[in-house]
Structure formats: C-alpha cells, structure tokens
Amino acid sequence: IVPAKGRPAARSRVPLGGLPGLPVTYLRWLRPGRVPAVCGKMSYAVRGDKCAGLRHFIPVVRLLLRCLPLTVVAATALWLRTHDLDRRPMHADEANQAVKAGELIEAGHYAFDPRDHHGPTLYYAAAVIARLRGERTLAQLSETTVRLVPALAGTLAVILLALLGMAAPGGIGRWPALAAALFLAVSPPAVYYSRYFVQETLLATFTLAAFLAARIWWRSGLTRWAVVAGMCAGLMQATKASAPLFLIVGAIS
Secondary structure (H helix, E strand, O other): OOOOOOOOOOEEEOOEOOEOOOEEEOOOOOOOOOOOEEEOOEEEOOOHHHHHHHHHHHHHHHHHHHHHHHHHHHHHHHHHHHOOOOOOOOOHHHHHHHHHHHHHHHHOOOOOOOOOOOOOHHHHHHHHHHHHOOOOOOOOOOHHHHHHHHHHHHHHHHHHHHHHHHOOOOOOOHHHHHHHHHHHHHOHHHHHHHOOOOOHHHHHHHHHHHHHHHHHHHHHOOHHHHHHHHHHHHHHHHHOOOHHHHHHHHHHO
8 A cells, every 4th residue: 555645644454464454554754656565474664674674683582582581580590599609608518629629720630539529520610610710729719719600500400490391291381381490590498509519509400401401302303412411411420429310210200
C-alpha cells in the first residue's frame, strides 16, 4: 500500500507477523514514491537495508532475553560465593589444602600420595589464580585467592544444573530447570561449601559436567561429547578418590 502523492501518510492495517489486522502507521517523513519495506515478522516503513539489519538483530535480542533469567541466577550465585571471601578465618582443613597449594606454587610440581591426600586439581586451580593475582609463595597466598577456586566452581555448578535439567530425558522444562538452579544458587549449604577451600565443590561441578556431556552424547551421538564426558570423569577422579561412587549412582539413576 503506497500513500497517494502529496497526501499525508495514512493509518492502515497491514498484516504483521502473520497476524492480520495489526495497525501500522506510515511515517510522514517518507518521500513520495518510496515503498514501505516489509521484513520477516515485522513491518517497517524503512529502507530494505535497514530491514535486513533488523532481521539479523532480532534473533540476537531474543537470545539475550532467553539467556537473561539464567544470567541473573548465575550472577546471584557468583555474588553470594565471592562477596567478602576473606572475612571468615581459615578452617584447619582449608589451611591444610592451602599448604599443599603453596608447595605446588613454590616447587612447580605436585607429588600425589593416595594414602595421605586427595588429587591435584584443587591445587593446580589455586596455582593458576595465585599467579593471576601475583602471589608466588605460600606466605603470599590469601584467603580470597584460594577460596576463589570453589567459588567459581560453585557458580559453574549452578549453570550446569540448569543446562542438565533442560537436557534431561523428555525435558523437565526451562522454568523448572531454572528454579532448580536458583535453589542451588541460594542454598546455604551450597554457598557455604562454595566458599570453603576443599575438594567437594570441584567434585560436584565435574560430576554435573560429566552427566551433562554424557546426556548430550546419548541424544546426539556426537563423539566429541563422549570425549568431554570422559575428560570430566577423569577430572572427577583427579579431584577425589570417591569419584567412582558418583559415577555409579549417576549411571543407576
């Protein structure tokens, strides 16, 4: 529909998004003879190139809106797990783990003794964060540095739980999965152990990652997801010797 030359732009009813009868007002600044463009599911009295740009922009907006709830939940989990990490004095278990991490930082290697200690993933993760924060010795290690490892792992566990719920057989639904992630994000025990420099939070995170990758592999048949699941299972074992129990329970359930 093109307004008659010399007449003001009229209000007409044009199909919008496949639904007839929705009103579209032609912009008065259109020069005579220019045909309003209709693009995809939206109608605009604009040039075709602008409409093409909108066609690529709309899916991005939809993706951002779809990811917004999980982003808010993850941000809440991150704040609860990282706020004032150095406020509480270190527990004896944390100090024991911190000594092992400090030895790794200073010596550059870790000797695993299954009769005395757990696997090295917690210490190597702490060593990475310590280097990023400029801490090179055991004496320089701070509570914040070492506790950032479980804090970040706990936040990742919240995201993985939501994704695992969405990928479950039959799908429990997006909103129930987000609700489960929210409960984990604000759960007092989960928050406490995510601010505690021990292996449990890392083990739980690697377990969720292994289950999610295995679920995706089972549904898609893609080999790369089987490899990811195997890597996560290996990280579980490298974190704590009780990892096979988690895998057995997961396989049964």
